[in-house]
Amino acid sequence: MLVRCSTALQRFYVIMATSFDKSTVAAEARPSSNPAKKPRKMSTSAAAMTAAFDKYAHYLNTLNDKRERVVKASRDITINSKKVIFQVHRISKYNRDEVLEKAEKDLAAVTDQYMSRLVKELQGTDFWKLRRAYSPGVQEYVEAATLYEFCKTGKLLNLEAINASLLPLSDPSFEPLQINILDYVLGVADLTGELMRLAIGRISDGELEYAKTICRFVREIYRKLTLVVPTMDENYEMKKKMDTMLQSVVKIENACFSVHVRGSEYIPLLGCSSDPNFSFLGAQVLEL
Amino acid sequence: MLRNAFIVLSHSINPNPNPNFPISLPHLLKFSISRSSLPNLHRFSSAHSLTNRTSRHFCSSTTQSSMADAGNSSSSSSSSSSMEKQFEGFLQQLEQSGNLRDRIRAVAAEIESSTRLMHSCLLLVHQSRPIPEVTARAEAQIDVLKGLYRRLAEILRELPGQYYRYHGDWRTETQTAISLIAFLHWLQTENLLVHSEVEQKLGLDSSEFGLDIEDYLIGICSMSNELPRYVVNQVTTGDYDCPRKVLAFLTDLHASFRMLNLRNDFLRKKFDGMKYDLRRVEEVYYDVKIRGLAPIGDSTGDQGTQA
Numbered sequence: 001m002l003v004r005c006s007t008a009l010q011r012f013y014v015i016m017a018t019s020f021d022k023s024t025v026a027a028e029a030r031p032s033s034n035p036a037k038k039p040r041k042m043s044t045s046a047a048a049m050t051a052a053f054d055k056y057a058h059y060l061n062t063l064n065d066k067r068e069r070v071v072k073a074s075r076d077i078t079i080n081s082k083k084v085i086f087q088v089h090r091i092s093k094y095n096r097d098e099v100l101e102k103a104e105k106d107l108a109a110v111t112d113q114y115m116s117r118l119v120k121e122l123q124g125t126d127f128w129k130l131r132r133a134y135s136p137g138v139q140e141y142v143e144a145a146t147l148y149e150f151c152k153t154g155k156l157l158n159l160e161a162i163n164a165s166l167l168p169l170s171d172p173s174f175e176p177l178q179i180n181i182l183d184y185v186l187g188v189a190d191l192t193g194e195l196m197r198l199a200i201g202r203i204s205d206g207e208l209e210y211a212k213t214i215c216r217f218v219r220e221i222y223r224k225l226t227l228v229v230p231t232m233d234e235n236y237e238m239k240k241k242m243d244t245m246l247q248s249v250v251k252i253e254n255a256c257f258s259v260h261v262r263g264s265e266y267i268p269l270l271g272c273s274s275d276p277n278f279s280f281l282g283a284q285v286l287e288l
Numbered sequence: 289m290l291r292n293a294f295i296v297l298s299h300s301i302n303p304n305p306n307p308n309f310p311i312s313l314p315h316l317l318k319f320s321i322s323r324s325s326l327p328n329l330h331r332f333s334s335a336h337s338l339t340n341r342t343s344r345h346f347c348s349s350t351t352q353s354s355m356a357d358a359g360n361s362s363s364s365s366s367s368s369s370s371m372e373k374q375f376e377g378f379l380q381q382l383e384q385s386g387n388l389r390d391r392i393r394a395v396a397a398e399i400e401s402s403t404r405l406m407h408s409c410l411l412l413v414h415q416s417r418p419i420p421e422v423t424a425r426a427e428a429q430i431d432v433l434k435g436l437y438r439r440l441a442e443i444l445r446e447l448p449g450q451y452y453r454y455h456g457d458w459r460t461e462t463q464t465a466i467s468l469i470a471f472l473h474w475l476q477t478e479n480l481l482v483h484s485e486v487e488q489k490l491g492l493d494s495s496e497f498g499l500d501i502e503d504y505l506i507g508i509c510s511m512s513n514e515l516p517r518y519v520v521n522q523v524t525t526g527d528y529d530c531p532r533k534v535l536a537f538l539t540d541l542h543a544s545f546r547m548l549n550l551r552n553d554f555l556r557k558k559f560d561g562m563k564y565d566l567r568r569v570e571e572v573y574y575d576v577k578i579r580g581l582a583p584i585g586d587s588t589g590d591q592g593t594q595a
Binding site: 045046048049050052053054055056057059060061064126127128129131155156158159160175181185220221224225227228231232233 | 370371372374375378379381382383385386389449450451452453455478479480482483501502504505537540541544545547548549550551
């Protein structure tokens with residue numbers, strides 16, 4: 001009975017809260033400053049409480065909406081960065097330039113369309129506040145950009161270079177969004193997985209030397225990261241990635257090893273004229 | 289041959305190519321090939337001849353060698369040292385950040401011990417000590433906390449715009465502090481301590497080092513957990529009016545919280561817990577009232593103001 005009575009009262013307060021005048025909200029009454037009238041105290045304190053909570057509600061709504069938009073932007077970045085990565089994987093010894101050209105275009109599109117949306121959303125706020133919301137997208141973006149760069153130049157794209165490419169996206173009146181070290185390192189950790197796939201693909205395509213280059217590169221990254229990881233903030237995720245990364249390194253090494261051991265048996269075969277690709281390769285050489 | 293073996297050894301000790309040492313393609317090939325057959329020098333020599341064959345083969349195709357070139361530059365000394373430099377920089381920055389975090393955690397630990405003292409003072413209300421005596425002792429801790437938050441703000445001033453990077457290191461302690469300060473405030477005034485008042489009490493400033501609103505709200509939810517126990521003990525010592533006051537306050541508070549659109553997060557969980565506090569207080573109020581213990585005049589007056 002009393003419980004029901006109290007819920008009715010609650011309903012009344014909610015109605016009161018929603019119909020509360022905005023102008024009174026702005027001038028937030030200090031409930032402690034007027035302890036004068038005892039019988040009316042309850043209602044004034046309730047009003048003050050409502051006024052205060054109206055502000056909190058507004059804050060939470062704005063924050064949650066923003067978070068949703070950031071999550072969406074991050075997801076779009078992830079999807080489209082994945083496309084860049086797949087494009088890079090289409091590389092083979094014959095279509096390298098063509099594939100990389102398209103990948104570059106795709107990557108530029110991700111930067112211009114989706115990263116810029118994230119930058120616009122986050123500018124003027126503490127970038128760490130919503131980091132959880134955008135970190136996955138940024139990691140994927142780092143992965144795509146570094147993978148493309150590796151295939152293009154064989155080097156690891158520096159964080160500085162990525163951040164420099166993001167500078168033109170942001171409004172100069174705000175502090176520009178810069179990818180933090182943690183997201184960059186997490187992205188580079190994922191890069192090794194993609195490089196493993198690339199190496200295996202190259203080996204089956206007969207490009208053993210390229211696979212070995214990848215192997216050295218990935219090993220080097222792994223070695224560098226073993227030092228950095230213990231100092232990272234929340235390194236649980238990173239520790240898992242380190243294990244995966246080691247597996248990738250070992251996979252590449254094993255693949256290189258098995259081609260190597262059996263190399264004397266079938267590597268010369270690739271070069272023999274019975275290989276149907278060989279004439280094609282020769283034609284390409286002539287074109288160049 | 290001996291020279292090659294030496295290179296192999298030095299590389300296996302330090303896989304990072306020495307920038308002072310010029311590395312040509314055949315050298316690298318020898319190195320990587322011989323790694324898998326290092327213990328067997330006899331096989332090494334056969335691998336050596338294989339290398340010559342394969343490298344000759346690679347050179348016959350332009351496309352392939354251009355790809356290999358692109359790849360090889362990664363292991364060339366210049367790019368490797370730039371990678372080295374970048375990761376050294378990371379290490380340095382992350383260590384710096386770790387030191388800062390340690391300092392923040394040290395302050396957070398002090399905040400925690402201060403709130404523990406405050407809590408133990410406030411627990412005396414359950415032993416029906418007079419409220420002014422209890423609050424006076426607890427209030428002394430607010431100044432301590434104020435000093436600690438000033439220190440925290442000073443540490444964070446070194447890294448502007450990174451408040452939320454380290455936020456996790458003091459948020460639990462802050463939530464506890466808020467719940468205690470709000471309870472203390474309620475004991476003194478029977479009113480809710482609003483966000484701006486907490487900031488004022490702790491000397492925080494939203495423009496610089498503010499109090500996160502979610503932390504504040506979580507603190508307030510925790511505060512409500514203390515109320516059922518308080519009501520039960522007050523009634524036991526003969527304060528029959530207490531349940532009415534607490535119920536009115538908690539009802540208002542619960543209704544106010546229902547104005548918020550919460551996400552499925554910790555705050556939501558805390559808020560869901562509040563209804564049990566409310567129910568418990570309602571039960572106590574019911575028990576007192578049904579037995580005619582509640583002061584009748586005040587009770588009807590209360591109903592009058594609320595309805």
